[in-house]
Amino acid sequence: MFQLAPNHQDDIVRTAKIRFTFDGESFLAHEGETLAAALMRAKLLHIRDAPGDESPRGVFCCMGLCQECVVQVDGKTIESCRLSVSPDLHVTSLRRQLDT
Amino acid sequence: MGCASALQMAEGGMKSIVLDQGDLGQGASGVNAGTLSLQIKRVKLMPYAIRGHQEWESMGDAVGFRKTGGYTLAFTDHEAELLHERMSLKAEAGAPIEFVSNSALREAEPNLADQVVAASYCAEDGYANSSLTGQFYRARLKQQGVQYREGFKLLGVEAGNDGYVIRSANTTVSARKLLFSAGAWLKSLTALMGVELPVQARVNTVSVTERLPMLTRSVIGHATGLLTMKQKANGTLLIGGGWQGRGTPEQGRGQVDTDSLRSNLALARHALPAAENARILRSWTGFEAHVPDFYPLAGKLPGYEDVFVLGCVRGGYTIGPYIGKLMGDYILERTTELPLFNPGRSFPEVVV
Numbered sequence: 001m002f003q004l005a006p007n008h009q010d011d012i013v014r015t016a017k018i019r020f021t022f023d024g025e026s027f028l029a030h031e032g033e034t035l036a037a038a039l040m041r042a043k044l045l046h047i048r049d050a051p052g053d054e055s056p057r058g059v060f061c062c063m064g065l066c067q068e069c070v071v072q073v074d075g076k077t078i079e080s081c082r083l084s085v086s087p088d089l090h091v092t093s094l095r096r097q098l099d100t
Numbered sequence: 101m102g103c104a105s106a107l108q109m110a111e112g113g114m115k116s117i118v119l120d121q122g123d124l125g126q127g128a129s130g131v132n133a134g135t136l137s138l139q140i141k142r143v144k145l146m147p148y149a150i151r152g153h154q155e156w157e158s159m160g161d162a163v164g165f166r167k168t169g170g171y172t173l174a175f176t177d178h179e180a181e182l183l184h185e186r187m188s189l190k191a192e193a194g195a196p197i198e199f200v201s202n203s204a205l206r207e208a209e210p211n212l213a214d215q216v217v218a219a220s221y222c223a224e225d226g227y228a229n230s231s232l233t234g235q236f237y238r239a240r241l242k243q244q245g246v247q248y249r250e251g252f253k254l255l256g257v258e259a260g261n262d263g264y265v266i267r268s269a270n271t272t273v274s275a276r277k278l279l280f281s282a283g284a285w286l287k288s289l290t291a292l293m294g295v296e297l298p299v300q301a302r303v304n305t306v307s308v309t310e311r312l313p314m315l316t317r318s319v320i321g322h323a324t325g326l327l328t329m330k331q332k333a334n335g336t337l338l339i340g341g342g343w344q345g346r347g348t349p350e351q352g353r354g355q356v357d358t359d360s361l362r363s364n365l366a367l368a369r370h371a372l373p374a375a376e377n378a379r380i381l382r383s384w385t386g387f388e389a390h391v392p393d394f395y396p397l398a399g400k401l402p403g404y405e406d407v408f409v410l411g412c413v414r415g416g417y418t419i420g421p422y423i424g425k426l427m428g429d430y431i432l433e434r435t436t437e438l439p440l441f442n443p444g445r446s447f448p449e450v451v452v
Contacts, residue, residue: 051312
């Protein structure tokens with residue numbers, strides 16, 4: 001039958017908490033975790049808008065394929081699921097910003 | 101093409117089996133850009149291409165067929181001259197190609213480059229989704245009760261009591277007649293039969309962008325033939341044009357060449373400036389086989405009465421389903437609607 005595994009939560013050692021900004025607002029993340037994970041924990045689910053009908057989009061595949069979680073960092077568009085959070089990370093979202 | 105032949109043979113009452121070294125439709129049929137354009141077909145192959153278009157249209161949604169119309173652009177006077185010369189010949193050969201004014205082009209495709217000097221249009225042009233080729237034909241084979249084996253690595257062919265015995269590592273298949281239809285891998289297969297065919301492979305590059313707002317509705321080409329571009333319903337742009345990657349069919353799948361890809365994308369950006377900042381998600385290559393005169397191999401393997409070859413069809417994705425049927429008819433000893441192309445003809449010397 002099913003056996004409950006002991007709760008190891010307290011044994012998990014996380015990396016240091018650091019701050020990053022998302023559209024100018026400051027949030028906490030663990031250094032080295034993916035930006036996608038940090039955004040989800042911060043309850044930031046609306047990451048960008050669909051290029052066609054501009055409906056809201058968020059993290060979906062978490063493996064760099066679907067492009068739904070792309071953000072801009074230093075002028076470059078990059079998948080947040082493939083970006084590790086580091087100190088002094090400033091993220092700009094692609095919400096309602098497509099001008100083409 | 102091989103699947104189309106097998107289906108035609110089945111229709112004519114001949115029992116056939118398709119043996120594929122990989123999965124069905126995963127060679128050139130499954131990795132090309134899916135462009136169905138009469139504007140990039142060879143004049144002499146136009147009757148085949150027109151019938152090929154009809155085949156794709158009848159397959160419809162199952163292969164992602166869309167008849168969008170297509171524009172071919174010229175950006176300089178020299179390219180305009182080239183465009184007029186080429187498209188006039190293709191129109192004479194039966195393709196419904198017309199030249200369009202800049203204002204008509206602008207109205208239909210407002211996001212294209214301003215610098216267009218001349219443009220041609222063909223209402224028959226469009227595309228299908230090449231990644232659906234394999235599953236389409238697999239379903240048709242099943243439906244028609246035609247056997248097929250995927251992952252069949254052919255090791256040898258021997259003459260049997262009544263035809264041939266085809267051997268893989270763990271099985272043999274006997275057949276009275278053989279058809280080799282293996283694209284860029286034809287050369288090594290026919291070599292097994294002791295016949296050297298001058299098959300060469302181009303390593304064509306295709307790329308897909310992230311999804312973009314709708315920028316273009318038509319298939320876009322360039323007078324030199326070095327660009328095909330279309331925006332799919334999901335917003336991604338598919339960019340091709342026959343830019344060369346690296347590798348050989350014997351070595352595997354081939355690799356994308358960065359410099360070549362850059363030029364390909366520069367031309368795409370030039371044609372559609374609005375896509376300038378689009379990110380490329382994937383680029384890949386596929387092998388397009390040809391012989392020195394760039395006409396198909398479609399007929400009997402030289403020296404054999406019951407071994408056939410089909411391949412090296414320039415514009416093979418478009419023409420494949422049709423010429424495959426013709427090949428089926430030929431093997432059934434029926435009169436073919438259009439002539440085939442004798443693989444035993446003499447070829448011009450290959451200049452390396």
